[in-house]
Amino acid sequence: MNDRYLAFANSNTGRRLVGALGLPAPLRLERWMAGRTRPVEGALLLGGQGELAEAASAVLNKLTDQNFVVEEGRFGLPRWTAEGGPKLKALVFDASQLTRFEQLIELRDFFQPALKGLGRCPKVVVLARAPESTRDLVAASVQRSLEGFTRSLGKEIRRGGNVQLVYVGEGAEDQLEGVLRFLLSPKSAYVSGQVLRLAACAEKVRDWTRPLAGKRALVTGASRGIGAAIAETLARDGAEVVLLDVPQAQDALDGLAARLGGRGVTIDITSDDAGERLLEALPDGVDILVHNAGITRDKTLAKMSDEFWNAVINVNLRAPQVLTQALLDGGKLHDNGRVVLIASISGIAGNLGQTNYAASKAGVIGLAQHWAPTLGQRGISINAVAPGFIETQMTAAIPFTLREAGRRMNSMGQGGLPQDVAEAVAWFAQPGSGAVTGQVLRVCGQSLLGA
Numbered sequence: 001m002n003d004r005y006l007a008f009a010n011s012n013t014g015r016r017l018v019g020a021l022g023l024p025a026p027l028r029l030e031r032w033m034a035g036r037t038r039p040v041e042g043a044l045l046l047g048g049q050g051e052l053a054e055a056a057s058a059v060l061n062k063l064t065d066q067n068f069v070v071e072e073g074r075f076g077l078p079r080w081t082a083e084g085g086p087k088l089k090a091l092v093f094d095a096s097q098l099t100r101f102e103q104l105i106e107l108r109d110f111f112q113p114a115l116k117g118l119g120r121c122p123k124v125v126v127l128a129r130a131p132e133s134t135r136d137l138v139a140a141s142v143q144r145s146l147e148g149f150t151r152s153l154g155k156e157i158r159r160g161g162n163v164q165l166v167y168v169g170e171g172a173e174d175q176l177e178g179v180l181r182f183l184l185s186p187k188s189a190y191v192s193g194q195v196l197r198l199a200a201c202a203e204k205v206r207d208w209t210r211p212l213a214g215k216r217a218l219v220t221g222a223s224r225g226i227g228a229a230i231a232e233t234l235a236r237d238g239a240e241v242v243l244l245d246v247p248q249a250q251d252a253l254d255g256l257a258a259r260l261g262g263r264g265v266t267i268d269i270t271s272d273d274a275g276e277r278l279l280e281a282l283p284d285g286v287d288i289l290v291h292n293a294g295i296t297r298d299k300t301l302a303k304m305s306d307e308f309w310n311a312v313i314n315v316n317l318r319a320p321q322v323l324t325q326a327l328l329d330g331g332k333l334h335d336n337g338r339v340v341l342i343a344s345i346s347g348i349a350g351n352l353g354q355t356n357y358a359a360s361k362a363g364v365i366g367l368a369q370h371w372a373p374t375l376g377q378r379g380i381s382i383n384a385v386a387p388g389f390i391e392t393q394m395t396a397a398i399p400f401t402l403r404e405a406g407r408r409m410n411s412m413g414q415g416g417l418p419q420d421v422a423e424a425v426a427w428f429a430q431p432g433s434g435a436v437t438g439q440v441l442r443v444c445g446q447s448l449l450g451a
């Protein structure tokens with residue numbers, strides 16, 4: 001919230017000084033603003049001639065008002081950029097045609113000139129086929145190599161840009177629009193170096209301005225921080241929101257619920273009757289369930305008390321499982337529902353003083369991965385969002401040096417905002433996002449911690 005270095009580096013004097021001294025110069029990231037309609041405002045270039053290019057081309061036409069080109073055979077900067085026209089805002093490369101090692105050079109041939117034409121906060125998406133979908137060893141290895149390529153490009157792109165890889169499964173070609181609307185727009189400002197897998201899904205978004213219209217969402221820990229941003233974003237996208245938090249947070253909860261036209265429910269999610277009370281609070285059930293409530297009680301394992309250990313496991317891990325099960329048993333989680341669990345990069349990379357927290361957050365990822373096949377039979381998806389350093393009251397309490405390290409040790413050189421996590425949750429909550437399940441999306445600016 002109060003990143004003074006970021007503000008300084010983006011001021012007129014700061015920009016000059018930071019440049020002259022060769023200091024890191026994090027760019028203020030573009031974020032989705034109310035009133036915006038087009039995901040891509042600027043020129044977009046599509047390259048590659050695999051089997052996904054046609055489906056991608058049809059979608060991309062809808063996302064930007066500026067022309068884009070599919071280069072035939074030879075790549076290079078589109079003429080308008082080379083002649084001083086608009087900078088490129090987004091690059092999409094269909095790499096599904098790459099099946100031999102010697103073809104990998106096509107990545108360099110496309111990206112090297114195109115990168116020179118990039119503007120501010122550019123978006124890059126590589127489309128591919130999942131390595132496990134082919135029996136050809138070399139083809140599988142080539143498609144897998146795209147992970148290393150995209151993650152490295154994410155570290156090189158700078159200018160507040162980001163790079164992602166999407167493996168498109170057979171029959172999932174018609175689900176490209178949702179994922180591209182998210183990844184090519186400022187909604188994914190703090191997401192980079194991520195790999196997503198799309199599977200076939202029967203559902204589609206009808207109205208992209210209110211993709212969640214007609215859906216009811218429950219958000220836990222919604223009175224402040226990331227939870228409040230999630231509730232606001234789901235409401236912006238048309239969902240009716242039910243906000244849950246502890247009784248002590250009643251005033252903040254009711255204020256926000258009133259502003260969003262939703263309602264507040266006060267339940268301690270670790271109480272014995274939490275499941276029962278949740279069922280009473282949701283007589284008509286829910287479509288979207290966001291387990292965001294979470295706490296930290298940091299100590300090295302040597303000094304960890306029972307109380308600290310149990311408090312974290314109970315709030316962060318046990319409660320999401322118990323409450324989801326209660327809703328399932330009570331028939332209150334609708335078919336084609338969406339469950340999103342807020343994990344953390346600590347649950348992926350581990351963190352000093354957080355054996356309890358990291359265990360709880362890795363456990364949450366386990367819930368998403370292992371519940372996905374069963375819930376999938378009812379069209380319900382379940383995914384985890386793993387935030388990195390996000391500017392909230394939780395991170396404001398971290399000692400200065402650790403806080404600065406957390407903020408800067410990522411490809412964006414800054415912390416994320418609650419809105420960044422909320423946008424990822426809102427995308428997972430969409431009808432078409434049933435194409436993605438059992439996965440983890442990191443919202444961490446490509447943090448150096450973890451994979």
Ligand code: NAD
Pocket residue numbers: 220221222223224225226227244245246249267268269270292293294295315342343344345386387388389390391392393394395
């Ligand atoms: P926060 O402390 O600002 O908000 C957490 C909310 O959860 C609070 O409103 C709190 O009252 C509620 N809550 C806690 N225990 C509860 C209980 N027993 N029953 C009901 N509600 C309860 O935290 P935040 O920074 O907004 O974090 C939100 C989530 O994101 C947490 O799961 C956290 O672990 C995760 N996360 C945060 C960061 C970050 O950088 N802030 C990074 C990674 C993950």
